[in-house]
Amino acid sequence: MTDVLDSAVDDGLRAVFADARLRAGEYGAHYAALWESLEEQSAGGKRIRPQLVNAAYFGLGGTDRSLATRVAVSFELLHTAFLIHDDLIDRDTTRRGAPNIAARFAGRALAHGADDRASATWGETAAVLAGDLALSRAHREIASLPIDGPRRAALLDILDRAVFVSAAGELADVVHAGATQPPHVDRVLATLEQKTAVYSFECPLTAGAVLAGADDRAVGALARFGRLVGVAFQIADDILGVFGDPAVTGKSTTSDLRDGKQTALTAHAATTDAWSAISARLGDPQLDDGTAALLRAALLDCGALDAARRLADEHLTLARLELDTADLPSALKAELGELAQRAAERAR
Amino acid sequence: MTDVLDSAVDDGLRAVFADARLRAGEYGAHYAALWESLEEQSAGGKRIRPQLVNAAYFGLGGTDRSLATRVAVSFELLHTAFLIHDDLIDRDTTRRGAPNIAARFAGRALAHGADDRASATWGETAAVLAGDLALSRAHREIASLPIDGPRRAALLDILDRAVFVSAAGELADVVHAGATQPPHVDRVLATLEQKTAVYSFECPLTAGAVLAGADDRAVGALARFGRLVGVAFQIADDILGVFGDPAVTGKSTTSDLRDGKQTALTAHAATTDAWSAISARLGDPQLDDGTAALLRAALLDCGALDAARRLADEHLTLARLELDTADLPSALKAELGELAQRAAERAR
Numbered sequence: 001m002t003d004v005l006d007s008a009v010d011d012g013l014r015a016v017f018a019d020a021r022l023r024a025g026e027y028g029a030h031y032a033a034l035w036e037s038l039e040e041q042s043a044g045g046k047r048i049r050p051q052l053v054n055a056a057y058f059g060l061g062g063t064d065r066s067l068a069t070r071v072a073v074s075f076e077l078l079h080t081a082f083l084i085h086d087d088l089i090d091r092d093t094t095r096r097g098a099p100n101i102a103a104r105f106a107g108r109a110l111a112h113g114a115d116d117r118a119s120a121t122w123g124e125t126a127a128v129l130a131g132d133l134a135l136s137r138a139h140r141e142i143a144s145l146p147i148d149g150p151r152r153a154a155l156l157d158i159l160d161r162a163v164f165v166s167a168a169g170e171l172a173d174v175v176h177a178g179a180t181q182p183p184h185v186d187r188v189l190a191t192l193e194q195k196t197a198v199y200s201f202e203c204p205l206t207a208g209a210v211l212a213g214a215d216d217r218a219v220g221a222l223a224r225f226g227r228l229v230g231v232a233f234q235i236a237d238d239i240l241g242v243f244g245d246p247a248v249t250g251k252s253t254t255s256d257l258r259d260g261k262q263t264a265l266t267a268h269a270a271t272t273d274a275w276s277a278i279s280a281r282l283g284d285p286q287l288d289d290g291t292a293a294l295l296r297a298a299l300l301d302c303g304a305l306d307a308a309r310r311l312a313d314e315h316l317t318l319a320r321l322e323l324d325t326a327d328l329p330s331a332l333k334a335e336l337g338e339l340a341q342r343a344a345e346r347a348r
Numbered sequence: 349m350t351d352v353l354d355s356a357v358d359d360g361l362r363a364v365f366a367d368a369r370l371r372a373g374e375y376g377a378h379y380a381a382l383w384e385s386l387e388e389q390s391a392g393g394k395r396i397r398p399q400l401v402n403a404a405y406f407g408l409g410g411t412d413r414s415l416a417t418r419v420a421v422s423f424e425l426l427h428t429a430f431l432i433h434d435d436l437i438d439r440d441t442t443r444r445g446a447p448n449i450a451a452r453f454a455g456r457a458l459a460h461g462a463d464d465r466a467s468a469t470w471g472e473t474a475a476v477l478a479g480d481l482a483l484s485r486a487h488r489e490i491a492s493l494p495i496d497g498p499r500r501a502a503l504l505d506i507l508d509r510a511v512f513v514s515a516a517g518e519l520a521d522v523v524h525a526g527a528t529q530p531p532h533v534d535r536v537l538a539t540l541e542q543k544t545a546v547y548s549f550e551c552p553l554t555a556g557a558v559l560a561g562a563d564d565r566a567v568g569a570l571a572r573f574g575r576l577v578g579v580a581f582q583i584a585d586d587i588l589g590v591f592g593d594p595a596v597t598g599k600s601t602t603s604d605l606r607d608g609k610q611t612a613l614t615a616h617a618a619t620t621d622a623w624s625a626i627s628a629r630l631g632d633p634q635l636d637d638g639t640a641a642l643l644r645a646a647l648l649d650c651g652a653l654d655a656a657r658r659l660a661d662e663h664l665t666l667a668r669l670e671l672d673t674a675d676l677p678s679a680l681k682a683e684l685g686e687l688a689q690r691a692a693e694r695a696r
Binding site: 020023024027028030031034081085088089112118121122124125126128129131132133135136139140142143144146149152153156159160163164165167168169170171172174175177194 | 368371372375376378379382429433436437460466469470472473474476477479480481483484487488490491492494497500501504507508511512513515516517518519520522523525542
């Protein structure tokens with residue numbers, strides 16, 4: 001069943017991009033290439049948001065595969081838009097180990113004879129526009145659903161919350177990165193929740209539930225469960241970003257340290273005697289792999305890894321408790337329990 | 349009547365921002381400040397898009413002021429989003445003579461002790477997010493209208509076209525700016541149409557008409573009229589950007605020349621013997637007011653100003669012809685005729 005639903009989402013995304021590429025061709029090769037890059041950027045994700053939409057929708061008695069697919073496609077496009085604009089803000093040039101849309105368009109400019117300055121502008125322009133286009137298309141998928149007014153209004157509220165809260169989290173993230181004092185762990189967790197857990201876990205679950213016609217109590221339980229699991233996943237991601245195996249995660253274990261990313265690890269370290277030595281090196285743009293190894297050892301020694309794992313576990317315990325006490329169908333509980341288990345294994 | 353409608357749009361925008369600011373406060377002072385900056389950025393515009401929505405809607409028999417206001421608010425928010433992301437792409441720091449949202453947030457960062465690099469990131473982050481938020485809210489205004497399915501679908505198509513075509517035009521603009529050969533005048537006009545005329549003139553008119561339940565022929569006539577008038581307005585703007593009176597327009601007459609902006613003026617100049625002297629100075633980041641005066645004289649001498657005025661006139665003649673032959677109520681024709689007249693006076 002999950003495979004069938006996954007491929008329905010892939011088909012839905014393919015249809016969106018095929019239509020757009022065709023229309024874009026009327027405006028020249030560069031614009032068609034922008035849509036091709038957008039499609040490439042949206043490929044290769046784990047499709048976790050569509051899976052959550054489908055889990056909630058079918059788990060709560062929904063039967064219309066086409067409606068669920070469109071909501072799932074909307075959340076995947078929203079995710080693509082956020083990744084593109086997040087890379088733009090962070091001035092990143094790679095995503096999932098490959099050149100991102102800005103890097104690809106900067107390369108395209110060079111191939112067309114542009115100088116370095118112009119090629120940087122092409123790259124930024126492509127990133128701004130591709131994010132806007134994906135975001136607009138995410139809205140359109142939900143706005144054009146053939147459903148009754150109250151359900152449409154509830155889904156639009158969920159989408160609005162996804163965008164509104166993520167923007168708050170993204171801003172908080174940038175503000176914290178520049179702070180002279182490291183933020184308290186509660187603030188780090190609040191930012192994780194806002195920047196990622198709400199749009200990636202809470203909202204896909206509540207959207208699927210609302211689409212299925214679930215009552216407010218079920219929707220509320222899924223919202224709380226989603227936020228808790230989402231925060232646990234993000235803590236696990238931050239652990240993997242420093243202590244993971246790049247061969248498995250496809251992610252450097254130096255770049256978060258070089259960027260001085262504020263995580264549960266650094267928030268704990270800031271409360272220990274090891275902090276002055278760690279903070280002297282953290283966020284150094286020149287930070288090399290050797291220094292990263294030293295920082296990793298220092299974070300381990302001061303108990304930051306254990307503390308972060310504990311935090312992830314606490315969130316998962318609360319998430320499972322939410323699930324146990326919720327009035328939800330047992331098959332849905334089992335599926336969401338597996339999700340929590342995956343987060344737990346990731347954090348280890 | 350127009351005053352009453354204008355103030356309904358202002359009230360509608362105020363309500364959107366008041367609600368958002370209140371919610372944003374829960375996520376901290378910076379996020380509330382972001383929404384305040386977004387509101388400031390949306391203030392002070394000429395509200396031409398709302399006026400076009402209202403002209404078409406009430407001119408074609410619409411009677412529900414609240415529906416018209418929400419569509420008008422949507423187009424004004426779309427405009428705000430595009431201006432913010434356009435400034436981001438162009439690395440501009442002022443808008444309507446005041447610091448724009450990026451500049452305000454960079455200043456806010458400095459006031460909070462951030463260094464130059466961090467403050468630039470705050471500014472860019474604010475611009476990316478504010479544009480995304482305004483764009484999302486523009487979609488929401490139309491998606492949540494209490495109207496029947498076919499009208500909603502038609503309005504969503506118009507909004508989709510506004511975003512899709514503007515992005516094509518914005519990309520084309522950036523691509524042309526880096527080109528070694530100046531684009532042909534037809535290409536300059538196509539870019540003006542895509543980047544501005546479609547979302548600023550065509551779509552507000554067709555959205556108002558569709559909302560009023562107008563038939564396809566009336567909608568088609570308004571679309572063609574809107575594109576023609578929109579291109580004429582933009583040619584006039586480009587003329588004012590070089591030959592205007594900064595005291596009246598509030599706009600420097602040096603910056604377009606310094607940026608090497610591709611306009612009907614430069615496209616004509618490129619076909620004359622004066623081009624080698626003009627192109628040697630155009631787009632020089634160091635270009636001062638003295639050199640700008642020399643360029644202005646050269647553009648005048650080679651006939652670029654006359655050629656651009658002629659182009660604007662040709663578009664207005666075609667726009668008036670469209671209006672004369674269209675089956676539209678005479679009061680609406682008169683109102684749109686005045687709009688064309690304003691464009692003609694601007695180009696002089």
